[in-house]
Amino acid sequence: MSIAAIDFGRLYRDHHAAANRNPKPASVWDVRAAEMSDKVHKSRYVEDFIGRMDLTGAHSLLDVGCGPGTICLPLAGRLQRVIGLDFSPRMLDALRENAAALGHDNVEALQLAWEDDWSAVPACDIVVASRSTTVADMEAALHKLNDKARRRVYLTHLVGGRFIDPAVIDIIGRDLPPLPDYVYIVNILYGMGIHPRLDYIEHEGRLAGATSFDEFARRVSWALGELSDDERARLRTWHGRVAPSLGAAGSPMRWAFISWEKTSR
Template sequence: MSIAAIDFGRLYRDHLAAANRNPKPAGTWDARAGDMNRKTLKSRYVDEFIGRMDLAGARTLLDVGCGTGTICLPLAERLERVIGLDFSRGMLDALLDNAAALGRNNVEALHLAWEDDWAAVPACDIVVASRSTTVADLEAALHKLNDKAKRRVYLTHLVGGRFVDAAVIEAVGRDLPALPDYIYAVNILHRMGIHPRLDYIEAEGRLSGAAGFDEFAARVGWALGELSAAERERLHAWYLRQPAPIPGVPMRWAFISWDKRPG
């Protein structure tokens, strides 16, 4: 069998189903918008993502899974029009509040999910999807990003398929297969006739900097789902054996980009 005969879109969907994860509903992200707003508007990850972008000739940007504006807001002063798209109304409210606080009147919000009809979404010079592409159908998502881009696309996708250190998952006692990682995106794009550039961004792990066990356990619960009493007890026993502060394992993101070909 040649690589051209492999349906990587289907393999991704099969892998995601085997990982047995339930995606968080929009309401969960609504409730978390305030906390994320305080933490994510400035970070090394943001600097590295934006530092890899080419804005030459660009006037408009679409940020898919924009959250509170982590990527699109720092770029708003350099562009004429910025559109943030997210399925969480709470995130979009925070985006618009942040834009108003910065005096950016060129920022718009679209309340849509990856699975929705994007017919009314404007095509933009640049399309970005930062840490938002672990979706039900990656192939469909990549087509949508490419279709809405006039010049360039930039996205990041998880490396290794885990949002939490494997040692923590083992300590809790869960059997969680890894999620499909970035290599599916690269191979799907290849089947689409796109030859993307590939780089990596290393960012602070989600468990880094927790102030005590309660906060640490809450972060683990957010990533893995609510912990049972027995799981929390096992996690606490593991936590007490670790050096203080807990050395958080960095997360790696694949930075994938391509230029939109004419026609």
């Protein structure tokens, strides 16, 4: 069998289904909007993401899964039009508020999900999807990103398929298969006739910086879902043992930075 005969889109869908994750609804992200908005202006990840972008010839940008404007707002002063797309209304409220605070009057907000009809979404010179590609159908998502881009697409996808250190998952005794890795994206794009560039962004994990066990457990719950009493007890015992040595931060997170030129098709 040649690689051209492999349906990586179907393999991704099957893998995602087997990982058995319940997608977080917009209401959950609404609750986190204020917290994420506080961090929108201070992030090494954002610097690393934007530092890898080429804005040559670009006047407009579409940010898919924009949140409070983490990627698009630092670029708004260099572009004529910026569109933030998200399915969380509170995230879009935060986007508007942050844009106003920065004096940007060229920022628009669209409330849509990956699965919605994007026919009314304007095409832009650059399309980005930063840490927002945990979708059930990656092939459909990549076609949407590519179709809306005039020049370039930039996205990041989790390396390894886990949002927190696997050691924490083992400690609490969860049987949690990893989500599909970034390699599916590279192969799906290859099947679309696109030859992407690949780089990596690494930064501290989601558990780093927790100042108490309760905060640590809250972050674990956000990533894994509600903890049972037994799981919380296991986690507390482990945290008490490793926190003094700062081991509770967990391993760093790695994101695959994948980009392509629209002219590469």
